[in-house]
Amino acid sequence: MADNQKKEDFSTRAINAMTMMAVSFVARKAITVVWTRVTGRKPPTNPEDPGVAGVTVATLRLLATRAVAHRALTSADPEPADAADG
DSSP states (O other): OHHHHHHHHHHHHHHHHHHHHHHHHHHHHHHHHHHHHHHSSOOOOOTTSTTOOHHHHHHHHHHHHHHHHHHHHHHHOOSOHHHHHO
């Protein structure tokens, strides 16, 4: 049972890592497109520049992590509570 738990933990971590990379990539691309359309200039690349939208990327990462965790918890439940009654 412990081996199964370790495999689930590893797979959850791997899925979380892939999700974070994908969300970061999409968020950066979306922010770049929006910034360019709104300002007509390329976005700043210096992370210390106050114009850099790191907060948006961090927020999207948080939301993606919560979505993955919620999905993992709901898929871990083998049967709904109503099925156990009948």
